[in-house]
Amino acid sequence: MIERPLPATRWIALAIVPFLVVAVVVLFAAPERTGELFAWPIAPPLSAFVLASAYLGGIAYFLAVWRTPSWHRVRHGLPAVAVFATALLVTTLLHLDRFSANLPFAVWLVLYATTPVAMVWLLVVQRGHGPGARRGAVPEGDVAIPAAVRVALAAIGLAALAAGAAALVVPAWLAELWAWQLTPLTARATGAVLTLTGVVNLAMLGDRRWSAFRILYGAQLLSLAAIVVSLVVRRDDLLWDRPLTVPFLALVAAALLAYGAVTVWCELRLRRARATA
Template identity: 40%
Template sequence: MARAGRHVVLPVGERDDRILPTTPALAVVLVPILLTAFVILYGFPGDTGRLFAWTIRPELTPMVLASAYLGGAWFFVRVVHESRWARVGAGLLSVTLFAALLGVATVIHWDRFNHGSVAFWLWAALYFTAPFLVLAAWRANQRVAAPPRSDDVRIGPVARAVIAAGAGLALVQGLVMFSVPSVVIPVWPWQLTPLTCRVVGAVFCLGSAGLVVLRDRRWVRLRLMVEVEVVMLVLMLLGMVRARGDLHPDRPLTWLLLSGFAATLAASLWLWHAMASAERSSGAV
């Protein structure tokens, strides 16, 4: 019987790929928090000074963060209802990274937050605890992660390479924005501060979930990640339409980012349709 840290990894024959009860319990706590944050940031992006943990300007930035929150809410709703760990496991590490980066950003920019607001202390409590709780959930469930099944549909080599490249690019972009915001701010499509640059960088790092294809090209591992990505991209693009006055059309990165988001959305929808058809044809569930 192998060990992973303090967690005993069960023999292959005993791994049933179930989701341990503590994981959906954690998801039940997180979903209403994420939905509330989405409503505030996407519905009232101009009122963050009164309703949120800190005042965010311009309005496009809170809508981008809100897009990640609704994508996260959808992810954790699925965690509650899914029975197979393979369907949700890939997302928890990227969520851990996202939450950890926001926790660090909170410490770095402590003076920028509205300390008299309940929303701030909820924010701080969330991002000082969530990285550890989500990572612990991932580690615990890895004990029962089952080997691939013969009926699992696989992603083709070209799609695998494209997904891995896109995920790697998103991770690098996010880490650069977080590490050296002074380099990114002058060229970014809309106005950022060091804090909001780091926050948007953390959102980009969520794309690192796609790197799972480098070691496991089963579609079941990626399907939910693609659904979350579609939710986020649709909301981000709609937010860019709503707050189009915040964009700098004279900056080349504006058009590169818009076209990149649109192309990624189209490719994600095509992939989801193609792989869903392949699953139906094979009888995989």
């Protein structure tokens, strides 16, 4: 596997960023006008905020793909983006009648019809341009994530992936239990967001290098922080009589603390490793 991202990888990543920026601005600044300015009308605004939070992490990730000199530092994000985009494409095709007949929807459809193919293609062409550092090896100046931490985070990822898959298959089930009002469309979109964490965390079972997840965890922390702010700002959208409201809030808080703690711990060890390398 080549160590440096190919020009195609970098340029595709950079091309995606402006669309994510526009989506974040619209979803955060004008959630009540999503039917006009976005691909479909989203209610309540908290659903728009959560989707925007995922896109915010995506901006950080794709900018990192553009800048990084090391392919392994961003490689595990592409499968997650492919699954996320495929889930939203399936969601779109199942709910075409709910989307707006406007330019944002046309852009949305083109993006989600092409992104899964583009991500898989990039993974293939990167693998086909020669070997890089052996996956899972921890070179000098890097640190290993302990097996117990990786297994615990992978278990969280598996749970998130399972919940996302359930939301895609039986959205009415999630809508009845969720912390705020969902339609079948927004339930499936929320499920797509959950798959991002799931795919990234499961990759930790096969790669113990902190450098391979450092960028991804930074993006996830940004998304989680945005979700926390969204929950505070849109707290009136929460339905406290729903079974999953308190568990969801607790899970978000726990994830923010856990990812933050792992990041700080690994960064401190990385600093010491580089100092002695």
